Amino acid sequence: MHAFNLQPNTLSLAERLADLAVDALIDEADLSPKPALVDRRGNGAHTDLHLGLMHASALSLWPAFKAMAEAAIESGEVNLPLREALGRIGREGEAAMLATTGGVNTHRGAIWALGLLVAAAALEPESSVASAIALRAARLALLEDRYAPKSFSHGTQVAQRYGARGAREEAQLGFPSILQRALPQLRRSRAQGHGEQNARLDALLAIMTELADTCVLYRAGEPGLHAMQCGAQAVLDAGGSASLDGRRRLHGLDQQLIALNASPGGAADLLAACLFVDRIESGDGLILGAL
Ligand SMILES: CC(C)(COP(=O)(O)OP(=O)(O)OC[C@H]1O[C@@H](n2cnc3c(N)ncnc32)[C@H](O)[C@@H]1O)[C@@H](O)C(=O)NCCC(=O)NCCS
Numbered sequence: 001m002h003a004f005n006l007q008p009n010t011l012s013l014a015e016r017l018a019d020l021a022v023d024a025l026i027d028e029a030d031l032s033p034k035p036a037l038v039d040r041r042g043n044g045a046h047t048d049l050h051l052g053l054m055h056a057s058a059l060s061l062w063p064a065f066k067a068m069a070e071a072a073i074e075s076g077e078v079n080l081p082l083r084e085a086l087g088r089i090g091r092e093g094e095a096a097m098l099a100t101t102g103g104v105n106t107h108r109g110a111i112w113a114l115g116l117l118v119a120a121a122a123l124e125p126e127s128s129v130a131s132a133i134a135l136r137a138a139r140l141a142l143l144e145d146r147y148a149p150k151s152f153s154h155g156t157q158v159a160q161r162y163g164a165r166g167a168r169e170e171a172q173l174g175f176p177s178i179l180q181r182a183l184p185q186l187r188r189s190r191a192q193g194h195g196e197q198n199a200r201l202d203a204l205l206a207i208m209t210e211l212a213d214t215c216v217l218y219r220a221g222e223p224g225l226h227a228m229q230c231g232a233q234a235v236l237d238a239g240g241s242a243s244l245d246g247r248r249r250l251h252g253l254d255q256q257l258i259a260l261n262a263s264p265g266g267a268a269d270l271l272a273a274c275l276f277v278d279r280i281e282s283g284d285g286l287i288l289g290a291l
């Protein structure tokens with residue numbers, strides 16, 4: 001499954017982290033059935049995205065993730081020069097993504113979240129506990145990049161209209177959606193023997209129960225966000241995606257969110273970020289510590 005890592009000793013730390021980040025993005029894209037998102041079944045609520053584009057986009061980001069890890073290793077500490085280097089590399093990564101996809105935003109939020117976490121993991125490879133990585137990522141996100149262009153993104157429009165601060169705030173708070181919701185649910189569902197794909201779907205649903213996802217707010221407003229949060233909670237309350245009733249409700253949620261055009265892209269990015277820190281913390285973290 002993780003072909004990149006077959007010869008871990010020949011890869012540098014930065015290359016291993018880039019592999020893990022790209023793997024996490026591909027695992028997220030392939031996970032099915034995700035409500036209203038691109039997956040193996042189709043395009044969800046998106047007219048301009050498809051699975052092949054998500055895969056190509058994920059692969060195009062490998063050099064940016066590697067460069068972010070190298071910048072962190074070189075810096076050795078959280079400081080403004082590192083934050084600004086990450087901002088520059090992140091913008092270059094976004095340009096590579098847009099060149100690959102013909103201008104479609106496939107992974108903007110993921111570059112942000114995974115980029116910070118890759119750098120945070122590279123700063124102290126021997127400290128592979130998820131909470132410690134998230135805290136270092138938060139300290140990076142709290143620093144102001146003086147070279148960041150003032151953009152009028154969907155996120156800034158949603159911030160003005162609804163007060164939701166989206167991807168930036170999630171990182172600055174230390175990724176509570178990952179540490180408090182996704183990771184505990186992923187591990188609970190695994191422990192209950194639900195199987196890896198169901199456990200990942202449950203982790204995505206756990207994120208969706210509370211996230212102020214700016215993709216959903218932009219596309220479907222507060223009714224869309226309410227439908228996403230309540231619908232995800234109802235699937236988990238019914239026993240999660242491994243149970244018959246939960247599956248039925250998951251199918252209903254997929255239909256409802258597609259009808260509302262409410263694709264939870266921010267939640268999908270955070271699931272990828274969750275899979276990344278999970279692999280570092282649990283065993284595969286040896287990939288980093290062995291260096
Ligand atoms: C912070 C970012 C994501 C800007 O986001 P903004 O809120 O302005 O909006 P935009 O609509 O362009 O993108 C939001 C993205 O975040 C994801 N998202 C939406 N809601 C949330 C949420 N609540 N939590 C986390 N992610 C979310 C979405 O999938 C979407 O792709 C980012 O684009 C940015 O500023 N990048 C600069 C590059 C940089 O500094 N990189 C260095 C760190 S790696």
Ligand SMILES: Nc1ncnc2c1ncn2[C@@H]1O[C@H](COP(=O)(O)OP(=O)(O)OP(=O)(O)O)[C@@H](O)[C@H]1O
Pocket residue numbers: 028029036037038039044046048049054105106107108109110154215219263264265266268269
């Ligand atoms: N499997 C997935 N399916 C769909 N979106 C995903 C998936 N994984 C992650 N995403 C995230 O969702 C975002 C796409 O959402 P959206 O299409 O609303 O983006 P946008 O550029 O803000 O809007 P628009 O396409 O309307 O211009 C991407 O930035 C990406 O980070």
